[in-house]
Amino acid sequence: MKLVKPVAADRLSALLRQMPKAELHIHIEGSLEPELIFALAKRNAVQLPYASVDALRSAYAFTNLQSFLDIYYAGASVLITEQDFYDMAMAYFARAAEDNVIHAELFFDPQTHTARGVSMETVINGLHRACVDAQAELGVSASLILCFLRHLSEEEAFETLEQALPYRDKLIGIGLDSGEVGNPPEKFARVFARCRELGFHLVAHAGEEGPPAYVWTALDVLKVERIDHGVQSSKDALLMQRLAKDRIALTVCPLSNLKLCVFPDLASHNLRQLLEAGLAATVNSDDPAYFGGYLNENFTQTFAATQLNAGHAYTLARNSFEASFIGASAKKRHIDRLNAYFENFC
Numbered sequence: 001m002k003l004v005k006p007v008a009a010d011r012l013s014a015l016l017r018q019m020p021k022a023e024l025h026i027h028i029e030g031s032l033e034p035e036l037i038f039a040l041a042k043r044n045a046v047q048l049p050y051a052s053v054d055a056l057r058s059a060y061a062f063t064n065l066q067s068f069l070d071i072y073y074a075g076a077s078v079l080i081t082e083q084d085f086y087d088m089a090m091a092y093f094a095r096a097a098e099d100n101v102i103h104a105e106l107f108f109d110p111q112t113h114t115a116r117g118v119s120m121e122t123v124i125n126g127l128h129r130a131c132v133d134a135q136a137e138l139g140v141s142a143s144l145i146l147c148f149l150r151h152l153s154e155e156e157a158f159e160t161l162e163q164a165l166p167y168r169d170k171l172i173g174i175g176l177d178s179g180e181v182g183n184p185p186e187k188f189a190r191v192f193a194r195c196r197e198l199g200f201h202l203v204a205h206a207g208e209e210g211p212p213a214y215v216w217t218a219l220d221v222l223k224v225e226r227i228d229h230g231v232q233s234s235k236d237a238l239l240m241q242r243l244a245k246d247r248i249a250l251t252v253c254p255l256s257n258l259k260l261c262v263f264p265d266l267a268s269h270n271l272r273q274l275l276e277a278g279l280a281a282t283v284n285s286d287d288p289a290y291f292g293g294y295l296n297e298n299f300t301q302t303f304a305a306t307q308l309n310a311g312h313a314y315t316l317a318r319n320s321f322e323a324s325f326i327g328a329s330a331k332k333r334h335i336d337r338l339n340a341y342f343e344n345f346c
């Protein structure tokens, strides 16, 4: 492990903001800001159940995952055309570039859209075109991970997979999201086995609100390569050993955990515990428009609340590149850039 020199507290925020980093847990529909929701509603003549941008924003006081999901699906209802999906993703990429995100792997929920009559082609083509332009215009590399909604059936996941296969070359992986409790990973054992045969990278949300048992089955039944969230793993010592031994990355989202009451406050967050147990934890924004902050806010607020230091910053950024699904040469290039950044800063 690289030795990182200490950085004074008043410079730590600048270090966190400027360091190059990857974001591996961002639901692109969760980046829709209220202003863009209203603009797209107007463009598409969609009626919203909120009178104004302020009324919508003030509804973002969640008590748990489900209370968030109800508003999240209402917000996504304004997305109709390929251009809407493109505009949503480009708005995220512009914001991510400001945070010095140089690589992003975007989750999207096609079932939220196909259920409303929007075609898979519209969704994927709009998002993919934004990924291409993000590289050309902003220097942000990006790829797409299709997520199945776990509150729906495995049969519906299979149908979604079939609809997506013509666009296989525009997708890097498959994930699993939405309401976790009562929808364990093993509910999707067969469809994930099929996705594995097809050569997709595999990830799943597990251990956000759900028990450590869900992390075990995501690993052993679904055979995922990363766990999204996974913060409940700290309740199971054997699981912590397994995650550390196999270098399974956790895509942790501190402000999301705070907003959805997974932890009572940021000072109680277990990110430090995960890192100090040798787990490949990363920091991510999840649904930044809804949870009060993009990636740099997640870093700076969590570091301030839990007294993490420059060494932790380096580890988290390095983990984000190592856990990404980019090729070996790009990975090395990004890590070299990170090393150079720390050499110059410290």
Ligand SMILES: [Zn+2]
Residues within 6 Å of the ligand: 025, 027, 177, 205, 228, 286
């Ligand atoms: Zn998530």
